[in-house]
Amino acid sequence: MIKYLKKYCDILAPSGMEDALRTQIIKDIKDSGCTYNTDSVGNLIVFKQGKNRRNKKVLLSAHMDEVGFMITKIDDDGYLRFNMVGGIDRRVVSGKRIVFCESGIQGLVSSKSIHMQTPEERGKCEPLTEMYIDIGATSREQASKYVSIGDCAAFMPNYTELGNGLICSKAIDDRFGCAVLVAMINSQLEYDTYFAFNTCEEVGCDGAKVVAHFLQPDIVIALESTTAGDVAGIPENKCACKVGNGAVLSIMDRSTIYSKELLELAVSAAEEKNIKWQYKNVIAGGNEAGVYQRAAAGAKVLAISAPTRYIHSQSNIAALADMEAVAKLSAALNERSFD
């Protein structure tokens, strides 16, 4: 799983620009004996036969896309104005390195230096309209040779190990889910299983809407990164979940109340196999499970997540042990017939 994770984290795939990642995933699964197809919005749907059939159609889902940046205007002096693709707090972008997807042009998200800020401005983060991307171009004409309006960029690939068994990278959300699915597809499965690698989750779970309609699954398990708030100064009851405490099971978030039955199955599978797990202790966030639950004739849904600090920034931090726990737990759960 880890060998896939590093490779996937380093690929650029902001929402709507998932092609490079999808190509890599196909390379990694095509010899596994699965069948797969890519749909009209770029989702990759995979079917892998198990040793046995089951009555329920079971889907494991992860999203390929990451948050990023899109050029909205090119200034006369060659600076690029931009907006976020997906939900990025503007306070995590200033000074950060980015790369444009197709051209490979590198840039910097920039804003006024501290010396140029007025006393009232000091300490504040300016609105997005006062930030810009610098690629080194000095005129609109020159910049236009390399980039154009609508081009997308992602944070610069920066996968690194940190502290005790932690990974720090852009896009652990949700390359980690993709890595778990690819590892599963390359393993021997107990039951027939569908897998979806979706596009455009960060801009409204659009890929999942199409997959849900196409597959009409009975049971969906979404593998995600969920925000871990266990940072200095945050009280325990507001942490949501903690890095190092195992796979995260959500009871409820802003889009879904999860299937009680699936949750009980997950907890019993975790206890049985001695897999570390934790509940998410705040009602926040949301993911593709919410889409699957309400699409077509509806499905029972569950989310198993890796606790991840600083999602939607250049420095997502997650623990290898937690990601292994999610992989084990989803594999254990997928050994059930769900009858």
Added chain:
Amino acid sequence: MNALYEIIQNLTSYSGVSGFESMSFQTLCPYIKSLNLFDETGTTPVGSFYGIIRCGKENAPMLLLDAHLDTVGFVVTELCDGGFLRVAPVGGIAPKILPSSIVNIYGKKTIKGVFASKPPHLQSAGESEQKMDIADLSIDTGLPLEELKDIVRIGTPVGFPCELQKMLNDNLAGASFDDRLCGAIILRALQTIDKSQLNYDIAFQFSGNEETGYKGAMTTAYRLNPEKAIVIDVTHANVPGAPDVFKDIHAGKGSVITLSPQTNRAFTKQVISIAENNGIPYQLSAFPIRTGTNSNAVQTTRNGIPVCLISVPLKNMHTMSEVVNLNDALNTAKLIAAVINQKEQSND
């Protein structure tokens, strides 16, 4: 340009948060010595490195070239549960660039950390508009507190790692260009001069403690006792939203020569005419009060030392992504070499 790039790459790879410059000496000193430029080198108690090229004449006057070695950064003020660090800034750093930024923590060994950001689910509406305070931020080390205590203590310095990034038009992004870049420029200039023709000594001081009060420059200049000095530092290039005063300084348009009461006007005019005569591009800037560089500290050392301030336009100063146009850096090296050559001819 490659020779200069290589020196920049080396000089920016050493730690050196203001006040903790000596931590870099073990790697910096052997590197500078390996360039074989200086007849004498040394370090000072206030965090400066210096090197002297002797012309061989007794009691020869000395031209001093100053850049500063120290960089902005942080010091650890508290070790917290869960392996987090609280820090205080060393020098002026805008909090807005910090969340999710990667830093080096220079403890018993160097470890990485990430400035934590507040999870979105805990943010209230309008919070992005509020002022941030570095004291409220923390650095995530990913280590258990017990393990962290073995490596880091209160007072441990923290700095931005420098990853060089090439951009269009010979622009280069990196950290600690303020003012390691100018150290590199001086070393590059000294590589290009003919030392056998010198009739005066040349000293390079890589001063400590600039960001925190110019202390390295005043004490090292005192020790070296030069006749004249050129201070080389970075200055702000125009960027979108810049105040009017910076709007005419452009990256890529040459060195910036400063007119100020804190520099010597006659010497400065001489440098301007050398630039003119050698076809080296330059821009003028005016600082009627403080230059915010070592110029005043050097100028008021001992009986007073005439100083010229040459600056290199820089974008995003005091961030992990400072941007310089390498042509400006090369032209500054040329200008310094031209000043040295001119002094040879005029025997000034």
